[in-house]
Amino acid sequence: MKIIVVHPAHMDYRQDLFESLNKKYDTIFIFTKQGRGQEGVKEEQASIPPEWESKVLKSNFLIGRKDIGMYLRLSKELLFGNYDLILTSTSWYICWIAVKLRRKKFVFMTEFWRWQDTSFTRKVLNKFTRLIAKNSDSIFAMGTNAYRSYIELGVKEEKVFMHPQCAIDYSELPMFNLRVKYKLEDKKIILFLGRIVKIKGLDYLIKSFSRLEQDEKNIFLIIAGDGPDRIKYEQIAKELDVKNILFTGRVSKKEISSYYNACDIFVLPSIFYKQSYEPWGLVINEAMAFSRPVIATNAVGASGDMIENNYNGYIIKEKDTDELYKSIKMILSSDKNMKLMGERSRKIFEKKNNYNSFSETLSLSIEYAIK
Known part of the structure; x- marks a missing residue:
């Protein structure tokens, strides 16, 4: 059986999953954004193994931020290529139409779980996604939030296969x-x-x-990474007269282990903004691998699978500074409890961040689709 896998770019955390696919099936990988980062932020992508049959379809024919040339190339590949099944996590509108025209099988690999009609265009696209989900041959839902979302959309439970996202243990x-x-x-x-x-x-x-700093004299906030809003947040810190803070700039893959190892608490305070949110948040897995307590908002997909309140961290309401302040303060209040929370994080990581079962679940969704 010939499978086409359509994915934005090859990342290190997909290596084991895709390698298992390549060994089990006759697979061709199509990458639509290889060499191009998200939201104008450079990302450290992995090299595509030379033994894989693969194609990179990105182009320089852009209208706004849309790669029109890539869409044209992808349409050609799917309308005229030789395959039996498409497994896609991106450009699913084009992929699904091609599958229907070619009468092939379609597996929707997805981490998305929130559908907000923030504009007329988004409303139309969300309706199209619901149609695609209901008419997929199977769905590989990466996370409990994604699983529940598609069941609520009316997808038959028997064709939705769920596994938490997996990250590299650094x-x-x-x-x-x-x-x-x-x-x-x-x-x-x-x-x-x-x-x-x-x-x-x-x-x-x-x-x-800034509130915590008034209570605790020995705390320090590190904001590691880069992006278009860095100057804005540096200005906010300055206006609030935050003293114990460091903006590091871009951190390479070789350095992130040193940052996770040095911290006492990891926080991912993501929010819902228009149609955007944090479908998963692999940094939660990564921090838990270092036996660290973690705090994330309800806008973070990983929180539903990886965090248990007052056990290995806290899930807080997005945009709630008071709840975030209290959660950090609660963990800091006891070194013993902080260490215990971190140890529990590692145990959850070892149980749920399992690439073998991740790959097996994906294979089950493919086998169901072709059955």
């Missing part, structure tokens, strides 16, 4: 002593790591931290 990689580098040996470090864009909700984290 805890065994070489590290440098970040606390020594920045002279933070005696500080409790709160860490954010990711793209600095609006949906990350960093203004709420900075405001919460």
Whole structure:
């Protein structure tokens, strides 16, 4: 059986999953954004293994931020290519139409779970996505939020296969002593790591931290990463007179283990903004691999699978600075409990961040589709 996998770009956290597909099926990988980051932020993508049959379809024919040339190339590949099944996590409108015209099989690989009609265009696209979901041969839902979302849309439960997203365990990689580098040996470090864009909700984290700084004298906030909104958030910190804060700029894959290892608490304060949110948030998995307590909002998909309130961290309401402040303060109040929460994070990570069962569940969704 010939499978086409349509995916934005090859990342290290997809290596094991895609390798298992390549071994089990006659597979061709089509990448639509290889070499191009999200929201204008450079991302460290993985090299496509040379032994894979693959194509990169991105082009320089852009209208606004839309790669029209890529859409044309993708349409040609799907309308005239040789395959039996399409597995896609992107450009699903084009993929589904091609499948219907060619009378092939369609597996929807998705982490998305919130459908807000924020404009007329978005309303039409959301209706189209609902139609696609109901008429897919199977759905591979990456996370409980995604699973529930498609069941609520009316998709038959028997054709929705769920597994939490999996991330790379960076805890065994070489590290440098970040606390020594920045002279933070005696500080409790709160860490954010990711793209600095609006949906990350960093203004709420900075405001919460400005209150914490009045109560706790030995705390420090590290905002690791880069993005178009960095200057804005630096200005917010300055206006609030936040003293114990560091904006590091871009952090490479080789360095992130040192940041996770140095922190005491990891926070992902993402928000709902128009139709945007955090479908998963792999940094939650990554921080948990280092035995760290984690705090995330209800706008983060990973929170529904990876965080248990008052067990290994907290799930808080998005944009709620008071709840974020109290959650961080609660964890900081006891070193013993903070350590215990971190140990529980690692246990949850080991149980749920399992690439073998991740791959097996995806295979089950494919087998169901072709049955």
